[in-house]
């Protein structure tokens with residue numbers, strides 16, 4: 286009986302030598318979570334691939350699409366699983382090639398991972414190739430540069446047959462690269478930056494600074510929507526929200542107007558660093574891109590960065606806005622980021638922000654208000670909400686739970 290399943294290819298994991306089992310196990314765990322809405326029977330390792338089988342033995346395009354969004358997945362094929370009977374896998378090959386879309390040339394690539402199978406792979410190539418030539422007389426064989434390759438893979442008493450595969454997001458399974466805190470606004474850039482480090486295997490803990498109580502809480506809702514939108518990639522376990530409005534007002538009264546933003550940013554980074562320490566995260570991530578706006582000149586980045594010792598990663602530093610927007614569309618955050626909401630950065634904006642801050646002036650202003658007490662207070666009043674999309678996220682034990690109030694779960698119609 287021929288069944289339909291998804292074959293998952295994962296190039297990069299193959300390169301990781303001894304870590305391979307850890308990476309594969311994490312990918313299996315992450316796939317189980319990401320595919321919770323499907324009726325999955327089994328996810329197993331088979332000869333350098335993962336096979337995802339559904340209870341109805343009829344894996345769908347939707348299932349393949351969901352798998353493709355999981356970091357660590359290089360390619361996904363909808364494959365037929367048959368027995369060792371040649372008639373069965375020849376029929377599956379005809380079926381698979383018929384589904385491969387528009388093309389002119391093809392070849393068959395037979396492989397045997399179980400060498401006790403009676404036919405040699407060259408014989409299998411000939412057998413399947415002849416049947417395909419007969420079934421598709423208008424298609425030509427091209428063994429060097431075929432448009433379509435029909436794979437017939439004998440492994441562990443089964444034959445897997447497929448002709449097409451679609452690219453996944455690539456990268457590494459979330460949970461294999463440690464934890465990071467990401468600074469998340471509801472703009473275009475930081476959701477993409479978060480997704481990018483998540484795709485490289487980092488478990489992400491976003492922190493959002495809202496203008497509350499001086500602004501409405503719209504940006505907080507948008508950030509929650511962004512986290513929900515990122516669910517198919519499974520990279521966020523918890524979102525922190527820091528109501529920053531009052532403290533911004535204090536800063537704006539204490540420091541020269543032109544360097545207010547730099548002061549806000551230094552406080553934000555210090556709060557993020559404190560949360561990172563509580564979380565056991567080893568780096569902070571921002572969505573900055575060089576020269577994109579006034580605050581993202583090298584001088585200003587340096588003046589802000591000076592406030593923390595933890596590494597600050599900027600995955601978008603060399604990206605153009607168009608590239609970022611395209612990625613935002615792909616990962617499903619674009620429409621959310623299009624909605625404007627005042628956040629802490631639009632609050633008390635100076636008319637002419639400094640574009641080339643001098644460190645001495647910045648440090649002088651920094652000493653003109655009690656930033657230590659401010660950071661302490663902000664950390665003590667942080668709010669958070671947990672999300673179930675990320676199996677590698679482990680909440681910190683102890684202090685946080687006692688001192689931190691959970692964000693009320695929001696539902697769409699309360700807006």
Ligand code: ATP
Pocket residue numbers: 467468469470471472473474475476492493494495570571572573577578580581628629630
């Ligand atoms: P984004 O599109 O991510 O909002 P941006 O182009 O608006 O970025 P800035 O406003 O200079 O640029 O912000 C630079 C980075 O600082 C953001 O990418 C984000 O990482 C962080 N950041 C800005 N505002 C906030 C906020 N309210 N809460 C948390 N992080 C923020």
Ligand code: MG
Pocket residue numbers: 470471472473630
């Ligand atoms: Mg912004």
